Amino acid sequence: MSRPDISxxxxxxxxxxxxxxxxxxxxxxxxxxxxxxxxxxxxHDGALRATVDPDDPIAGELARDGRVCxxxxxxxxxxxxRGVIAHGRATVHGGGAIDDDVDIHVDIHVDRVTxxxxxxxxx
Amino acid sequence: MDDGIAAMYxxxxxxxxxxxxxxxxxxxxxxxxxxxxxxxSAKARYLLSDDRVCCIVVDADDPTRGTAVxxxxxxxxxxxxxxxxxxxxxxxxxxxxxxxxRDRLLTDKRMVFRVRVDASRPARRVGAAS
Numbered sequence: 001m002s003r004p005d006i007s008x009x010x011x012x013x014x015x016x017x018x019x020x021x022x023x024x025x026x027x028x029x030x031x032x033x034x035x036x037x038x039x040x041x042x043x044h045d046g047a048l049r050a051t052v053d054p055d056d057p058i059a060g061e062l063a064r065d066g067r068v069c070x071x072x073x074x075x076x077x078x079x080x081x082r083g084v085i086a087h088g089r090a091t092v093h094g095g096g097a098i099d100d101d102v103d104i105h106v107d108i109h110v111d112r113v114t115x116x117x118x119x120x121x122x123x
Numbered sequence: 124m125d126d127g128i129a130a131m132y133x134x135x136x137x138x139x140x141x142x143x144x145x146x147x148x149x150x151x152x153x154x155x156x157x158x159x160x161x162x163x164s165a166k167a168r169y170l171l172s173d174d175r176v177c178c179i180v181v182d183a184d185d186p187t188r189g190t191a192v193x194x195x196x197x198x199x200x201x202x203x204x205x206x207x208x209x210x211x212x213x214x215x216x217x218x219x220x221x222x223x224x225r226d227r228l229l230t231d232k233r234m235v236f237r238v239r240v241d242a243s244r245p246a247r248r249v250g251a252a253s
Contacts, residue, residue: 022187022249024179026134026142034134034142034177038189040249053247069142071132075214083146123217 006120013084013115017043020072025050025106027068027090029061039106041072048086048108059104062090068108081118086110124151124180124190124240128212132179132189133158135169135196143169148214149180150207156180156192156238157204159228167234170196176238183213188248192240199237201228 008016020043026036037058039050048070052059062068068090073083088110094102129151134144145166150157156178160166170176174195182188205225227233 024132024134024144024146024189026132026144026177028136028140028142032136033175033193034136035193036132036134036142036144036177036179036191038179038181038187038247038249051249067141069134069144071144071146073146075130078214078216078220081214085144087141087143123219 004120004122006116006118008082008084008115008117012082012117013113014043014046016074016082016084016115017041017048017072017086020074023050024071025052025058025068026071027058027061028065029057030064035061041070046110048088048110050106050108051103052106054102054104056104059092059106062106063092066090066092068106070108079119079121079123081116083116085114087112124154124156124192126151126153129183130181130186130213131156131158132181133166134177134179135166136173136175137169138172147178148212149178150204151180152207154240156194156240157199157207157235158238159201159204159224159233159235161227162232162234167236170236171198178238181213182246185248188246190246191244192238193242194238194240196236196238199235201231201233201235204228204235 179189
């Protein structure tokens with residue numbers, strides 16, 4: 001028996017990203033280990049931006065290798081679990097050079113998205 | 124990390140060297156994290172190819188706060204895991220779903236990984252919106 005398609009439409013993905021203000025962002029470090037953080041985020045007109053603390057080591061890793069995976073999800077109840085897994089490339093802006101307290105902004109060019117909505121599961 | 128069930132984000136390395144992450148429910152136990160996935164899933168394949176993981180364990184009382192942990196994931200006993208998933212978690216999972224997961228564990232369609240935590244970064248909260 002094939003598994004049901006529980007992916008969301010493009011519009012639903014955009015809507016979830018638009019109402020999400022925190023995401024999990026991960027990359028691969030220079031040592032080959034995955035590394036990740038929670039980051040404040042915004043999404044407007046298809047542009048995904050994350051903001052990380054200036055002392056968060058993920059900024060340096062993303063500046064070195066911009067391949068990034070971002071997770072945004074929500075789960076008020078089991079059948080309201082929805083999420084987006086966005087693969088893309090990160091461009092790191094700001095922080096460090098002028099002021100150690102300045103947040104670092106990460107623009108994410110999304111190449112590919114997978115999504116899920118447990119409300120589409122048979123129940 | 125206290126023992127119990129928690130929401131987390133699991134990040135692994137794909138064979139092409141790129142990252143991929145998954146929202147998960149993890150069972151914290153004695154300093155390790157256990158989770159289940161389908162044996163045929165891409166996630167299982169990636170973990171059996173490269174066992175290095177980073178998990179962000181989300182604070183139950185504050186979803187903007189998470190603890191990052193790193194460790195090696197290894198397959199572990201599925202039957203024992205099925206008994207550990209009873210209890211309060213971040214989401215109230217319907218009984219029928221729990222029963223299905225348990226059946227898939229006992230029939231070997233699902234497998235369980237245990238992450239022995241080698242390193243961690245203290246919990247941090249994301250900054251306020253600008």
